[in-house]
Each structure stands twice: as structure tokens, then as C-alpha cells.
Amino acid sequence: MTDKKALKRESIMQVALQLFSNNGFHKTTIPDIAAKLGMSVGNLYNYFKSKDILAQEIIKYTSEILGEQIREVNMLDISAAEKIHKIVEIYFTTAKEKPEMIEYFLRVYLSNREVFSDGCQGMVCVSGFTTEIMIFFDDAVSSGELRNQDFFSAFGLFMGYLGGMVFLKGEGVLPQDIDYYIDDISRNIYNALKA
Amino acid sequence: MTDKKALKRESIMQVALQLFSNNGFHKTTIPDIAAKLGMSVGNLYNYFKSKDILAQEIIKYTSEILGEQIREVNMLDISAAEKIHKIVEIYFTTAKEKPEMIEYFLRVYLSNREVFSDGCQGMVCVSGFTTEIMIFFDDAVSSGELRNQDFFSAFGLFMGYLGGMVFLKGEGVLPQDIDYYIDDISRNIYNALKA
Amino acid sequence: MTDKKALKRESIMQVALQLFSNNGFHKTTIPDIAAKLGMSVGNLYNYFKSKDILAQEIIKYTSEILGEQIREVNMLDISAAEKIHKIVEIYFTTAKEKPEMIEYFLRVYLSNREVFSDGCQGMVCVSGFTTEIMIFFDDAVSSGELRNQDFFSAFGLFMGYLGGMVFLKGEGVLPQDIDYYIDDISRNIYNALKA
Amino acid sequence: MTDKKALKRESIMQVALQLFSNNGFHKTTIPDIAAKLGMSVGNLYNYFKSKDILAQEIIKYTSEILGEQIREVNMLDISAAEKIHKIVEIYFTTAKEKPEMIEYFLRVYLSNREVFSDGCQGMVCVSGFTTEIMIFFDDAVSSGELRNQDFFSAFGLFMGYLGGMVFLKGEGVLPQDIDYYIDDISRNIYNALKA
DNA sequence: GATGAATGAGCTTTCATTCAT
DNA sequence: AATGAATGAAAGCTCATTCAT
Numbered sequence: 173m174t175d176k177k178a179l180k181r182e183s184i185m186q187v188a189l190q191l192f193s194n195n196g197f198h199k200t201t202i203p204d205i206a207a208k209l210g211m212s213v214g215n216l217y218n219y220f221k222s223k224d225i226l227a228q229e230i231i232k233y234t235s236e237i238l239g240e241q242i243r244e245v246n247m248l249d250i251s252a253a254e255k256i257h258k259i260v261e262i263y264f265t266t267a268k269e270k271p272e273m274i275e276y277f278l279r280v281y282l283s284n285r286e287v288f289s290d291g292c293q294g295m296v297c298v299s300g301f302t303t304e305i306m307i308f309f310d311d312a313v314s315s316g317e318l319r320n321q322d323f324f325s326a327f328g329l330f331m332g333y334l335g336g337m338v339f340l341k342g343e344g345v346l347p348q349d350i351d352y353y354i355d356d357i358s359r360n361i362y363n364a365l366k367a
Numbered sequence: 368m369t370d371k372k373a374l375k376r377e378s379i380m381q382v383a384l385q386l387f388s389n390n391g392f393h394k395t396t397i398p399d400i401a402a403k404l405g406m407s408v409g410n411l412y413n414y415f416k417s418k419d420i421l422a423q424e425i426i427k428y429t430s431e432i433l434g435e436q437i438r439e440v441n442m443l444d445i446s447a448a449e450k451i452h453k454i455v456e457i458y459f460t461t462a463k464e465k466p467e468m469i470e471y472f473l474r475v476y477l478s479n480r481e482v483f484s485d486g487c488q489g490m491v492c493v494s495g496f497t498t499e500i501m502i503f504f505d506d507a508v509s510s511g512e513l514r515n516q517d518f519f520s521a522f523g524l525f526m527g528y529l530g531g532m533v534f535l536k537g538e539g540v541l542p543q544d545i546d547y548y549i550d551d552i553s554r555n556i557y558n559a560l561k562a
Numbered sequence: 563m564t565d566k567k568a569l570k571r572e573s574i575m576q577v578a579l580q581l582f583s584n585n586g587f588h589k590t591t592i593p594d595i596a597a598k599l600g601m602s603v604g605n606l607y608n609y610f611k612s613k614d615i616l617a618q619e620i621i622k623y624t625s626e627i628l629g630e631q632i633r634e635v636n637m638l639d640i641s642a643a644e645k646i647h648k649i650v651e652i653y654f655t656t657a658k659e660k661p662e663m664i665e666y667f668l669r670v671y672l673s674n675r676e677v678f679s680d681g682c683q684g685m686v687c688v689s690g691f692t693t694e695i696m697i698f699f700d701d702a703v704s705s706g707e708l709r710n711q712d713f714f715s716a717f718g719l720f721m722g723y724l725g726g727m728v729f730l731k732g733e734g735v736l737p738q739d740i741d742y743y744i745d746d747i748s749r750n751i752y753n754a755l756k757a
Numbered sequence: 758m759t760d761k762k763a764l765k766r767e768s769i770m771q772v773a774l775q776l777f778s779n780n781g782f783h784k785t786t787i788p789d790i791a792a793k794l795g796m797s798v799g800n801l802y803n804y805f806k807s808k809d810i811l812a813q814e815i816i817k818y819t820s821e822i823l824g825e826q827i828r829e830v831n832m833l834d835i836s837a838a839e840k841i842h843k844i845v846e847i848y849f850t851t852a853k854e855k856p857e858m859i860e861y862f863l864r865v866y867l868s869n870r871e872v873f874s875d876g877c878q879g880m881v882c883v884s885g886f887t888t889e890i891m892i893f894f895d896d897a898v899s900s901g902e903l904r905n906q907d908f909f910s911a912f913g914l915f916m917g918y919l920g921g922m923v924f925l926k927g928e929g930v931l932p933q934d935i936d937y938y939i940d941d942i943s944r945n946i947y948n949a950l951k952a
Numbered sequence: 953g954a955t956g957a958a959t960g961a962g963c964t965t966t967c968a969t970t971c972a973t
Numbered sequence: 974a975a976t977g978a979a980t981g982a983a984a985g986c987t988c989a990t991t992c993a994t
Contacts, residue, residue, distance in 0.1 A: 177953095196481060198393040201988060203956095212955045214991080223989065282534060283478030286394055294540050324532075324541055325551040332531020336523040339477060345489050346519055356520040364559035372978085397964065409966075410979045418964065567957085588783040589871055592985060604987075605958050613985065672924060673868030676781060684930050714931055715941040718921040726917020727909070729867060735879050736909055746910040754949035762974095786967060788977095797976045799970080808968065955994080963987075973976080 181219050185230050192280045193272035224287045231281050231297045234273050239300030252317035257358040264350045267338045274338045318365045376414050380425050387475045388467035419482045426476050426492045429468050434495030447512035452553040459545045462533045469533045513560045571609050575620050582670045583662035614677045621671050621687045629690030642707035647748040654740045657728045664728045709757045766804050770815050777865045778857035809872045816866050816882045824885035837902035842943040849935045852923045859923045903950045
């Protein structure tokens with residue numbers, strides 16, 4: 173029962189993630205989501221108490237998945253430069269294969285403060301992702317590979333740079349496929365942060 | 368006559384900029400804007416044909432102002448490292464003194480694709496800003512100060528990194544005032560791009 | 563369920579028919595219609611996607627009802643002159659008992675081309691009525707009772723003449739009750755068309 | 758002065774006639790009319806006190822022009838059958854060459870009762886046209902060419918039949934040019950009314 | 953758990969008309 | 974006579990959410 177419910181919750185989140193990312197939070201209606209799932213509006217409310225809460229659950233869920241992948245990188249026994257490369261790779265590969273996931277950060281989370289203010293204050297709802305970046309950075313500073321500096325200066329670089337590139341991709345202004353930029357950008361980040 | 372009208376247009380843009388940035392595009396209504404200006408809804412439509420067009424004019428206007436300031440930096444006879452520092456300074460100072468201007472990029476332009484798709488395709492409406500970054504980069508590559516690489520890799524760094532920091536500021540998670548990060552971030556950008 | 567919904571659809575059409583006919587399409591608002599039905603505006607939109615579509619469904623519905631009655635006349639084994647008399651009778655009786663139905667043709671369908679252009683091109687939405695007139699005419703020509711001529715010359719006579727009389731009735735200029743004219747007009751039509 | 762004013766009044770009526778006929782009364786705005794005339798909205802109100810009054814003046818003006826032409830037919834020394842033919846000819850030629858004039862009856866006058874109720878009760882505003890039809894009919898009855906019957910039965914035939922044909926033309930359903938129908942329809946009308 | 957009809961406040965936009973200049 | 978900025982009420986339509994079944 174709870175299991176079945178959890179599965180349905182997840183499928184709702186996946187569909188909503190797609191619609192929110194593609195069409196925007198305000199342009200996506202609850203009936204839209206229900207219709208795409210083949211379920212009734214009323215029933216959808218049995219799984220998520222409100223549209224805002226649904227949006228919040230999605231950002232947590234997405235951060236968790238992304239954080240999970242970075243966690244695996246953090247556990248590898250490779251250099252900081254290689255880790256950076258892998259993280260960029262993960263991010264851009266996700267942007268290519270599941271663009272909704274990354275776009276959700278940019279087009280939904282970033283810009284609908286009202287929606288996330290009650291329940292996602294600070295960065296609680298994206299901690300799945302931020303925590304792993306923090307761990308990566310701390311480790312690499314400890315090992316002497318990266319220069320010691322304010323964490324947010326480093327975090328802003330990761331988050332902003334990667335997000336910015338995906339935004340440019342979304343705008344259709346990148347002359348190359350997003351993959352193409354992995355090496356350049358990994359190097360830039362490493363150069364920016366190295367000891 | 369036309370002068371008076373131009374002034375009123377500008378005052379409308381300034382008020383709308385503030386409201387859109389603070390409350391979000393969709394949460395700000397035309398009556399809200401008109402009320403804050405002490406004018407009638409109908410009359411506002413004499414100045415801007417639609418809410419979307421108003422939003423588009425604002426992004427152009429804002430990009431122009433920001434671009435203007437960077438243009439002045441570009442004309443100075445100083446090193447690339449110093450230029451980067453000045454650009455970061457301009458950006459963060461603006462973020463501090465007129466936060467609406469920067470937040471508009473993040474919370475309105477970045478995330479409401481539908482609003483800007485008809486009339487602001489590609490980056491036309493932000494060319495005031497992007498053009499100056501491009502000029503800075505080309506000059507510095509020509510002079511041998513910065514490594515030659517794909518423009519977008521460099522542009523994404525500027526735009527994403529700076530934007531990302533302002534986002535963190537807006538979320539209230541930065542332990543320090545935004546000014547505090549100017550030096551760190553300028554250095555990181557320079558390290559990332561230097562020859 | 564679907565049955566209940568169909569009934570409600572019909573009651574909406576009947577109320578809208580009345581209001582559109584009496585007050586004009588543009589002077590009748592959706593809130594007017596909803597109020598008269600004791601239902602909410604939002605719910606009305608669950609039954610008809612737009613005001614234009616509501617207007618289109620009404621003309622189809624009305625044509626169907628009128629066509630149905632003429633179909634019965636067509637199936638009778640009587641002379642063309644008698645059929646004409648019966649058709650005029652049906653038309654004028656309807657104009658007397660359910661004036662909205664006839665006035666809808668004159669005051670809504672005839673004159674709001676924009677409303678019917680998407681979805682009712684040509685005469686598709688009034689085919690319920692036109693088809694029966696066509697059948698009547700073809701039969702009577704085949705039997706040699708009416709002169710063979712361009713169908714539209716004959717159709718325009720029926721539609722225009724009958725409609726014109728009802729228009730005059732609506733303007734309040736007819737000195738007599740509409741019934742009074744049945745004989746005269748039937749004779750005129752028959753004389754016009756007879757072989 | 759008054760002369761100049763009269764000329765301008767007429768030019769306003771001609772432009773408004775066109776726009777009302779083509780786009781409908783409610784879809785045509787006063788600014789639309791003013792713009793097409795290259796004059797200001799405020800000034801237009803110096804010539805016509807309201808949109809409704811403008812519409813009323815147009816119907817009078819149009820009826821007068823049409824009536825004028827029929828008056829000339831009435832004065833000719835020809836048979837009733839020939840007069841009918843000429844009247845149909847005038848009507849259809851006008852429908853072809855100045856379709857706005859005829860369409861104004863169908864699409865504006867016929868269907869916006871509210872607009873004409875104050876100032877055009879009964880048929881006062883179209884008396885220019887109706888009077889001439891009445892004269893034609895009375896003369897032809899007096900001379901024994903047409904059967905004596907209720908005037909409205911005859912008038913409805915003229916007005917409705919001719920209007921109906923032009924409506925069909927406007928709908929684009931007539932397989933032939935409107936000219937083509939002149940002979941058929943003249944004959945039908947004559948047959949309907951002849952003694 | 954599941955349905956979907958119902959609510960109603962709220963949105964963007966329009967437009968006849970006025971009036972200071 | 975001429976201008977056009979200004980008004981503000983009203984329109985069509987949307988949509989998160991509820992609730993009787």
C-alpha cells in the first residue's frame with residue numbers, strides 16, 4: 173500500500189517535473205498534470221496537498237538524484253581535477269539526457285521564490301546537491317589540491333557556471349553541443365580553484 | 368510631448384522592474400503596477416501594448432545600463448585582471464544598490480521563456496550586456512592576457528558565476544555581504560581564464 | 563453521468579439562446595448567462611470552451627430542431643403548394659412561440675461573422691435546416707410541380723423572405739400578428755416557384 | 758464652414774460604414790475609425806456625439822442613397838416587371854460594387870437593436886428605402902399589374918429575398934456571381950406578386 | 953482511493969468617452 | 974477645430990482547490 177502510494181507519488185513528480193520545466197510553473201495547471209497521468213484532479217490532491225508542495229517535493233527529489241551521483245564521485249580515489257571533470261560530465265550529461273531535471277532548477281526553483289519560501293528556506297530543499305559539492309570542496313582543500321577560500325565563492329562558481337551553460341543551451345545560442353564544453357569548463361573551474 | 372511620454376515610459380519600467388523582481392512576473396499584476404504609479408490601468412496600456420512587451424522592454428533597458436558601465440571599463444587602459452575586478456565590482460555594486468536590476472535577470476528573464484520567446488529570441492534583448500563582455504574577452508585574448516577559448520565557455524563563466532552569487536545573496540545564505548566576495552571571485556575568474 | 567452533463571449542456575444552450583437573441587451576442591456576457599442558470603462562470607466553461615463555441619453549438623442545435631420539423635413535412639404525401647404552406651406555418655409558429663430561435667438566426671448568426679467563421683464556414687452549422695429545404699425543392703422539381711432553377715435562387719427566397727418577415731415582426735412594424743401572413747406568403751412563394 | 762463640416766461628416770460616415778460592415782459594429786473601435794481618417798479621436802467626437810449616433814446616421818445616409826436610385830426607377834414609364842428587374846439590378850450591382858452598403862443593413866442594422874433603438878424606432882432610419890418600395894408597390898397595384906395584398910407581405914419579399922441573396926454571397930456559398938441571379942430573382946418576385 | 957463538477961476570485965486586456973491644452 | 978493622454982468599468986477566461994458521490 174504505502175509502497176504503491178510511493179510509486180504513484182514518484183510518477184506524479186516525474187510528470188510534473190517535465191511539465192513545469194517545459195512550460196513553466198505558472199503555465200502548468202494541475203489538470204494538465206492529472207490529464208497526462210490519466211488520473212483525476214481530485215485524486216492527485218490525495219498525493220500532494222498543494223501545487224506548491226508538489227513543486228517543493230520535486231526539487232528535493234531532483235537534488236537527491238543529482239547529489240547521489242556526485243556522492244559516488246566523491247568516494248572515488250582520484251584527483252580533484254578528475255573529480256571536477258566527472259562532476260561537470262554528470263551535470264552536462266544530465267542536461268542532455270534529462271534536460272527537465274536541470275531546467276527545473278533554472279526555470280522553476282530559481283525564479284518562483286514565493287512557491288519555495290514556505291518549506292524550502294535557505295537551501296534546505298537542494299541540500300542533496302549542495303552537501304556533496306561542499307564535501308568535494310572540503311576534501312580537495314584538505315588534500316591541498318584546491319586553494320582554501322570561502323565555500324560560497326567556490327559553490328557559486330560550480331552552481332552558477334554549470335547552470336549558466338545549461339541556460340545558454342536552453343536558449344539555443346550555443347554553437348556546439350553541450351558535451352563539447354565539458355573539457356574547457358572543467359579546466360576553467362580547476363584553474364579557478366586550484367592551490 | 369514625446370519627451371514627456373518617454374519619461375513616463377521610463378517611470379513605468381522602473382516601477383515594473385521593482386515589482387517583477389520582488390514579487391515575480393506572474394505574481395505582479397498590471398493593476399499593481401498602475402496603482403503604484405498612481406495611474407489607470409487603461410492608460411498604462413497606452414505606453415506598453417501588453418505585459419509581455421513591458422517585460423521585454425525592461426530587460427533591454429536594464430541590459431543597456433549594465434552594458435554602458437562595462438563599456439567604460441573596456442575603454443580603460445588597464446590589465447585584463449583589473450578589468451575583471453572592475454566588472455565584478457560593477458555587478459556586485461549594482462546587486463547591492465539596485466538589487467532589482469540584477470534579480471530581474473535571474474527571476475524574470477531567465478525563467479519565463481514564454482514571455483520572452485516572441486521578441487527576445489536568442490539573446491537580442493540582452494545584447495547590451497553580452498556585447499561588452501564579448502569585447503572585453505576578445506581584447507584580452509588579443510593582447511595575450513587570456514587564453515584563447517570558445518567564447519561561450521568564458522561568457523557562461525561570467526554570467527553564471529556572477530548571477531549565481533547574486534542568487535545566493537537573494538536566498539539569504541551568504542554569511543558575508545556581497546562586497547566581501549569581489550576579490551575572491553575576480554581572482555577565480557582571472558585564474559580560470561588567464562593565458 | 564454523461565447524460566446529466568448532456569442535459570446541463572442543453573439547458574445552458576437554451577438560456578444562452580434566449581439572452582443572445584434578446585440582447586445581442588456582444589451585449590450578453592458569460593456572467594449574465596451563468597447568473598441566469600444559477601451556476602458559476604468557471605463551471606460554464608467546463609461545458610463550452612468559449613463564448614464563440616457556445617454560439618456555434620446553439621446554431622447547430624437550433625437548425626437541427628427546425629430541420630427535423632421540415633423533414634416531417636418532406637415525408638408527407640401532399641402537394642408542393644401544401645408543403646410550402648406547412649413550412650411557412652412551422653416557421654411562423656416557431657417565431658411566435660419560441661421567437662428566440664428564429665431571432666437567433668437573424669440577430670446572432672447572420673451578423674457576427676467573426677464568431678462563426680472558425681467552425682461554421684459556409685453553411686455547415688445550419689445544414690440541418692438547409693438540407694431539408696434542398697430536399698423539398700429537389701423533390702418538387704422532380705415531380706414537375708416547381709420550375710427547375712438554380713437552387714440558391716429558391717433557397718434565398720425561402721430563407722430571406724421568412725427571415726425578413728420575422729425581422730419586421732421583431733421591429734414591431736407589422737400591423738397584424740405574424741400568423742396573419744401565412745396564407746399570403748405561402749401563396750407568394752408558390753407563385754414565385756411554380757412550374 | 759458648415760460646408761466643410763458637412764464634407765468631413767460624410768467622409769467619416771464612409772470610413773465608418775466600411776469598417777462597421779467589414780469588421781462588425783462591436784469589433785470596430787472609434788480609434789480605428791479615427792486612425793483610418795488620420796484624425797484624432799477627440800475631434801471625431803466633434804462631428805458625432807457617440808458611436809451609436811454615428812451608426813444611426815450611416816443607416817439613414819445609406820437608405821437615402823439606395824432610395825434615390827429606386828425613386829428614379831419609379832419615375833420611369835415602364836412595366837412593373839421591368840421595374841422589378843431594375844430594382845433587383847440596382848440592389849445587386851450595389852452589392853457588387855459597394856458591398857459595404859448592403860452589408861451594413863445585414864451585419865450592422867439588422868442585428869444591433871440596442872444601437873438603433875433610441876433614434877431609429879420602427880423603420881424611420883431606413884424610410885429612404887422603404888418609402889420607395891412602397892411607392893413602387895402602390896403604383897403597380899393601382900395600375901393592375903400586381904395583385905393587391907398586404908404591403909408588408911410584399912415588402913418582406915423584396916427586402917428579405919434580396920438581403921438573403923447578399924448574405925449568401927457574403928458567406929461565399931453562391932456558386933455564381935451575384936449578377937447571375939438577377940433574371941431568376943426578378944422573375945420569381947414578379948411571379949409572386951403579379952395580378 | 954478515486955472521480956470530476958463546481959466554485960469564485962482574480963487575471964489581462966479593451967474601449968467609449970472626456971477634457972486640459 | 975483639433976489633439977491624444979487619461980479614465981475605469983467591464984469583458985472573457987483561467988485555475989487551485991474542494992467535496993459529494
